[in-house]
Amino acid sequence: MKKAKKNISVLLFLFLGLLCSLDLIAQQESQYTQYIYNTMSINPAYTGGRGRLSMMALYRNQWVGLEGAPQTLNISGHSPLGSEARVGVGAEFSNDKIGPATTNVVAGNFSYVIPFANGFHWSFGVKAGVTNLDLDPNKLNIYDQNNLDLNVNDRMMPTLGIGTYFYGKKWYVGVSSPNLLETKHYDDVKVSTAKEKMHLYLISGFLIQISEEFALKPSTLIKAVQGSPLAADFSLNSIFYDRFSLGIAYRTSAAISAMTGFQINDYLMIGYAYDYTTSDLARYNNGSHEIFLRFELGENRSASYTRGSGPAF
Numbered sequence: 148m149k150k151a152k153k154n155i156s157v158l159l160f161l162f163l164g165l166l167c168s169l170d171l172i173a174q175q176e177s178q179y180t181q182y183i184y185n186t187m188s189i190n191p192a193y194t195g196g197r198g199r200l201s202m203m204a205l206y207r208n209q210w211v212g213l214e215g216a217p218q219t220l221n222i223s224g225h226s227p228l229g230s231e232a233r234v235g236v237g238a239e240f241s242n243d244k245i246g247p248a249t250t251n252v253v254a255g256n257f258s259y260v261i262p263f264a265n266g267f268h269w270s271f272g273v274k275a276g277v278t279n280l281d282l283d284p285n286k287l288n289i290y291d292q293n294n295l296d297l298n299v300n301d302r303m304m305p306t307l308g309i310g311t312y313f314y315g316k317k318w319y320v321g322v323s324s325p326n327l328l329e330t331k332h333y334d335d336v337k338v339s340t341a342k343e344k345m346h347l348y349l350i351s352g353f354l355i356q357i358s359e360e361f362a363l364k365p366s367t368l369i370k371a372v373q374g375s376p377l378a379a380d381f382s383l384n385s386i387f388y389d390r391f392s393l394g395i396a397y398r399t400s401a402a403i404s405a406m407t408g409f410q411i412n413d414y415l416m417i418g419y420a421y422d423y424t425t426s427d428l429a430r431y432n433n434g435s436h437e438i439f440l441r442f443e444l445g446e447n448r449s450a451s452y453t454r455g456s457g458p459a460f
Contacts, residue, residue, distance in 0.1 A: 176325065176346050177219050177243055179207065180396055180404045180420040180437050183366050183382065187225055187237055187256060189348050190323035192272030192312035194258035195227035195235020199445035206439075210424065210432035215246035225256060226445075233260045235272070251279045254306055266316040274308035274325060304328070318353040347371040362386045376400070384408075392418075401426055402435070416441040 179185050185205055186193040202224040210216035225237025235258040243250040254276025261269045280302045310323030324345045352366030368380040376399075384394035384406065394406035402425055408418035422435035 177207075177221070177241060179205065179221075180380070180398075180422055180435070181205070181406060181418055181439060182350070182368050182380065183352065183364075183384070184408070184418060184439055184441065185221065185223070186321075186350070187223055188221055188239060188241070189325060189350060189368070190272065190310035190312055190321045191256040191274040191308055191325070192258050192270040192310040192321060192323065194225045194237040194256040194272050195232065196258075196270075196312070197225070197443060198227060198232060198447040199443055200224070200226040201441065201443045203439060203441045205437065207435065207437040209422075209435040210428060211434060211436065213428070213432040216432065217243065217245040219243050233262075234258070235260070235270075247283045247285075249281045249283075251281075252306060253277055254308075268314050270312040270314070272310045272312070272323075274306065274310075276306045278304045278306050280304070317356070318351075320351040321349070323348050323350075360388050382406070396420075398422070414443050
């Protein structure tokens with residue numbers, strides 16, 4: 148066991164070293180208030196983490212009333228493979244609209260789980276796919292037509308992400324970057340260049356079982372990107388009879404949120420969240436809405452409560 152712990156420490160050091168050695172700049176990726184239900188989009192190491200076939204659709208309408216505000220659609224599916232459920236595979240599609248730009252991402256996910264004693268597990272994951280960026284110049288006020296050819300659209304770029312995920316029966320922590328690759332748009336001119344670079348995510352949470360009917364599940368998501376303040380989401384979900392959930396959340400310098408979810412039966416769950424903007428943008432919008440629907444099939448093959456059971460994990 149001591150040798151295993153030593154190997155874990157070395158691998159974790161190398162993994163974090165790889166992430167931290169990569170250049171970071173400010174560039175906002177899709178954000179979700181109900182990230183605990185959509186973990187695979189943040190960390191590919193969670194692929195197969197529900198212990199059975201899990202399919203999900205999530206729609207987010209951000210800053211309602213503000214013209215050109217972000218709208219996000221995310222559709223995903225993932226499942227463990229084999230009787231020991233050590234391998235997970237999945238796929239996802241996301242559509243982001245913000246102002247004149249539409250971004251579509253199609254990606255496949257793969258994870259592998261290493262079990263240890265006392266219910267401790269360590270999972271690694273990778274994500275690979277393609278991103279398509281489409282810009283509608285008709286939605287822009289272009290003052291100098293010679294600066295930039297904005298009519299060039301449908302730009303295809305590769306996407307590559309990695310993640311690691313540690314979990315026990317009542318806790319989890321993960322580190323990931325959904326996209327490691329730097330992408331430049333319209334870099335053929337010096338007037339303006341749009342860049343996409345790596346984001347670093349740290350997610351964690353644990354279970355507080357108050358009674359058989361009631362539990363608390365606090366969780367945290369920290370996002371790091373160069374040139375922008377460290378951002379954090381703090382959430383607290385109350386779970387009743389493992390069927391109904393009520394929660395609150397706070398996103399630093401951005402929003403406070405209310406969340407609810409209902410496990411309709413063993414296969415179907417629906418959830419909703421509302422964000423009230425706390426920044427200066429509050430004067431220009433009516434908040435944000437987020438809704439998801441999750442459908443699952445098959446028997447739960449996971450050995451860990453945290454990885455495969457409970458509506459918050």
